[in-house]
Amino acid sequence: MKECFKHHPWQIIEEGFNPHYNKIAESVFSLGNGRMGQRANFEEAYSGETLQGSYVAGVYYPDKTRVGWWKNGYPEYFAKVLNAPSWIGIKFNIAGQSLDLAQCRVDEFKRILDMQTGLLSRSFKATLPDGKQVHVHAQRFCSMAKDEIGAIRYAITPVNFSDSVTITIDVDADVQNMDSNYDEKFWDEVSKSAVEGECIVTAQTKKTFFHVATGMRYRIVQGGDELKASVKTLLREKYAGNEVTVNFTAGKEIVIYKYAAVLSSENHPKEKIAEHCRQVLDDAMATGYDQLYADHVKVWEHKWNECDITIDGDVAAQQGIRFNIFQLSQTYTGEDERLNIGPKGFTGEKYGGSTYWDTEAYCLPFYLGTAEQKVARNLLVYRYKHLAKAIENGKKLGFTDGAALYPMVTINGEECHNEWEITFEEIHRNGAIAYAIYDYIRYTGDQEYLVEYGLEVLIGISRFWAQRVNWSDDKKKYVMLGVTGPNEYENNVNNNWYTNYIATWTLQYTREALDYVRGKNPSAFQLLLDRIQFSDKEAQVWKHITENMYFPQDSSRGIFLQQDGFLDKQLMKVTDLRPEDRPLNQKWSWDRILRSCFIKQADVLQGLYFFEDQFDIDTVKRNFDFYEPMTVHESSLSPCVHSILAAKLGYEEKAYEMYLRTARLDLDDYNNDTEDGCHITSMAGTWLSVIKGFAGMRLKNGELHFNPFIPRQWKSYSFRIEFRQRVLKIKVTGSRMEALLVSGEPLTIHFKGTSHTLNENQVIEQPL
Numbered sequence: 109m110k111e112c113f114k115h116h117p118w119q120i121i122e123e124g125f126n127p128h129y130n131k132i133a134e135s136v137f138s139l140g141n142g143r144m145g146q147r148a149n150f151e152e153a154y155s156g157e158t159l160q161g162s163y164v165a166g167v168y169y170p171d172k173t174r175v176g177w178w179k180n181g182y183p184e185y186f187a188k189v190l191n192a193p194s195w196i197g198i199k200f201n202i203a204g205q206s207l208d209l210a211q212c213r214v215d216e217f218k219r220i221l222d223m224q225t226g227l228l229s230r231s232f233k234a235t236l237p238d239g240k241q242v243h244v245h246a247q248r249f250c251s252m253a254k255d256e257i258g259a260i261r262y263a264i265t266p267v268n269f270s271d272s273v274t275i276t277i278d279v280d281a282d283v284q285n286m287d288s289n290y291d292e293k294f295w296d297e298v299s300k301s302a303v304e305g306e307c308i309v310t311a312q313t314k315k316t317f318f319h320v321a322t323g324m325r326y327r328i329v330q331g332g333d334e335l336k337a338s339v340k341t342l343l344r345e346k347y348a349g350n351e352v353t354v355n356f357t358a359g360k361e362i363v364i365y366k367y368a369a370v371l372s373s374e375n376h377p378k379e380k381i382a383e384h385c386r387q388v389l390d391d392a393m394a395t396g397y398d399q400l401y402a403d404h405v406k407v408w409e410h411k412w413n414e415c416d417i418t419i420d421g422d423v424a425a426q427q428g429i430r431f432n433i434f435q436l437s438q439t440y441t442g443e444d445e446r447l448n449i450g451p452k453g454f455t456g457e458k459y460g461g462s463t464y465w466d467t468e469a470y471c472l473p474f475y476l477g478t479a480e481q482k483v484a485r486n487l488l489v490y491r492y493k494h495l496a497k498a499i500e501n502g503k504k505l506g507f508t509d510g511a512a513l514y515p516m517v518t519i520n521g522e523e524c525h526n527e528w529e530i531t532f533e534e535i536h537r538n539g540a541i542a543y544a545i546y547d548y549i550r551y552t553g554d555q556e557y558l559v560e561y562g563l564e565v566l567i568g569i570s571r572f573w574a575q576r577v578n579w580s581d582d583k584k585k586y587v588m589l590g591v592t593g594p595n596e597y598e599n600n601v602n603n604n605w606y607t608n609y610i611a612t613w614t615l616q617y618t619r620e621a622l623d624y625v626r627g628k629n630p631s632a633f634q635l636l637l638d639r640i641q642f643s644d645k646e647a648q649v650w651k652h653i654t655e656n657m658y659f660p661q662d663s664s665r666g667i668f669l670q671q672d673g674f675l676d677k678q679l680m681k682v683t684d685l686r687p688e689d690r691p692l693n694q695k696w697s698w699d700r701i702l703r704s705c706f707i708k709q710a711d712v713l714q715g716l717y718f719f720e721d722q723f724d725i726d727t728v729k730r731n732f733d734f735y736e737p738m739t740v741h742e743s744s745l746s747p748c749v750h751s752i753l754a755a756k757l758g759y760e761e762k763a764y765e766m767y768l769r770t771a772r773l774d775l776d777d778y779n780n781d782t783e784d785g786c787h788i789t790s791m792a793g794t795w796l797s798v799i800k801g802f803a804g805m806r807l808k809n810g811e812l813h814f815n816p817f818i819p820r821q822w823k824s825y826s827f828r829i830e831f832r833q834r835v836l837k838i839k840v841t842g843s844r845m846e847a848l849l850v851s852g853e854p855l856t857i858h859f860k861g862t863s864h865t866l867n868e869n870q871v872i873e874q875p876l
């Protein structure tokens with residue numbers, strides 16, 4: 109664990125320049141707006157350690173797969189989010205020297221991410237090799253109001269010299285991914301232009317032929333007036349810039365306003381994209397930096413009004429939770445159903461920017477509770493639109509008749525993952541997609557979703573499960589062989605309890621959904637059945653499977669077994685491990701991990717979390733007490749599920765310990781990997797730890813129930829939650845809990861079993 113950043117309730121603050129931590133800071137200070145994202149790379153040239161990252165949502169490259177031993181069914185490629193053309197460059201040449209923080213003495217360095225306003229600021233004093241000093245104060249944001257615009261205000265003051273200085277302001281598509289299987293560059297040039305004051309480069313991705321137009325305009329101002337400058341245009345392959353020569357006068361600040369427009373052919377016709385880029389630049393210039401910023405801040409203000417969590421008495425926890433909410437809100441805005449949430453969001457290349465089960469299992473409840481309904485709905489529609497590809501994916505693996513296997517990793521619906529034990533076997537992800545439909549409908553009450561989209565997806569998934577199980581003559585039960593559960597530290601196991609459970613649950617839920625749609629909208633129902641050739645016989649088979657599924661368990665301990673044979677393992681606790689053996693995935697051979705009892709992330713407990721109403725509290729407790737001590741939490745998705753279950757069981761200290769591991773995971777670089785990017789999807793888990801964990805929020809029969817406690821380290825906490833067109837504010841202190849209906853129709857809620865009906869602006873309270 110590192111302490112790179114100062115604690116503050118609304119800001120992330122880095123003081124002093126530490127090149128060693130630069131990549132961590134680049135991740136943490138990343139900005140985005142759902143449409144584009146930018147790591148906190150410097151505007152100036154930087155020759156030190158850096159991971160350059162500009163990202164455009166939905167734009168990817170299919171990098172040809174590289175594997176040791178090819179297996180039938182592997183995908184040909186891994187879709188990768190691209191390091192896109194850079195729009196941030198403002199480079200200085202001062203008396204033949206580049207302003208490059210790796211080559212200068214750097215003093216008074218400070219970087220601040222203001223989460224309330226989505227503004228990144230950086231200031232420093234740099235002493236160049238010849239002793240010339242400049243003072244810089246740079247600010248930038250990716251506009252949340254106009255999501256194709258990025259803006260920079262770069263103020264530079266020569267401290268001890270006057271001289272003519274060359275400033276290169278550019279857009280650069282000659283960029284590369286760090287993660288490239290064959291070291292290729294993924295962009296080709298389509299067109300470029302550079303005139304005085306404006307540059308546009310249109311580049312296209314190889315193979316996928318996405319076009320991205322990146323343009324910039326700028327103003328250079330001194331003392332409120334436009335500064336006279338001589339400008340030379342620069343054009344080379346995939347690059348356009350302006351070389352501006354200005355006179356620096358000691359003590360006099362020069363401000364460069366750079367406006368960038370980033371447009372993708374996902375949203376603009378290719379033949380018009382450069383022209384549209386110019387129009388967006390015109391708009392940005394006409395609006396001006398201050399107004400663009402004011403509009404951007406207004407969107408953040410609205411967002412925070414919907415979803416803030418306050419924690420009184422613990423600044424580190426306050427900063428941690430806001431950082432998680434901030435990152436999630438700038439990663440996915442729900443504006444576009446073609447987009448999703450990569451595990452690293454817009455903060456790095458790892459995981460290819462692709463969609464995992466993380467979205468359905470972890471992120472969906474966050475967006476349900478913090479944004480208008482369409483945001484979560486669009487996450488579901490994304491999978492609906494990929495149904496045909498999921499059926500194709502099933503077919504590739506030998507499944508028939510419309511059986512859908514959703515990919516483990518995808519951008520466009522095709523499977524990208526190519527480790528057989530995950531691609532072919534980690535099929536529980538299919539269940540999470542079904543569960544998300546259930547979760548969305550029960551939270552929003554939008555049953556219509558089943559008619560329009562949901563049922564068809566459920567049928568495809570159920571068809572897969574029905575073919576994936578087989579009847580065991582020996583057990584006289586259905587079994588599921590050769591799977592990998594959520595715990596990826598076990599592969600190719602038989603009867604993973606969680607997978608068997610979620611498969612059975614899906615079959616049952618799909619049958620209920622069939623009945624619902626049949627009754628609600630018979631004509632839509634019939635149309636669907638005819639289109640996908642569904643017969644009731646299938647549902648009969650599903651019923652038989654549901655009633656006769658095998659679930660491994662140990663009756664003497666009263667627990668479910670993670671899979672057949674789990675008890676043959678040498679059972680140990682994480683506390684028995686030597687510190688130098690951790691993390692296991694970096695210190696142990698893979699076969700040793702597989703043979704050990706140690707668990708990467710919630711597995712049986714994931715099932716008890718999803719389906720808690722189906723188990724009594726003692727069952728949850730016995731399983732938690734058995735599995736948690738063996739869990740190493742080497743997936744960032746793990747601690748939050750444990751925190752929620754611990755809270756439910758009254759293990760308050762454990763709940764808090766697990767919460768801390770998730771809340772400041774990236775801020776404190778807990779897993780030593782923040783430099784690759786932030787753990788965006790697990791951030792939703794942090795939010796869940798507060799809402800479902802500490803506040804004990806549950807939905808029962810369409811009404812919200814709260815069963816809160818307060819960690820003893822906190823004085824009070826409060827949060828806002830969106831629920832069925834209302835905003836509700838809940839506050840918990842050491843002695844009482846209170847609820848305010850901020851907006852919307854009257855709402856009945858339950859505090860520790862007591863029900864209250866709230867009108868708009870009404871507050872109710874109850875002792876804790």
Ligand code: BGC
Binds near residue numbers: 745789
């Ligand atoms: C976890 C998976 C998760 C993936 C992406 C892996 O380490 O085991 O459950 O989907 O990371 O976050």
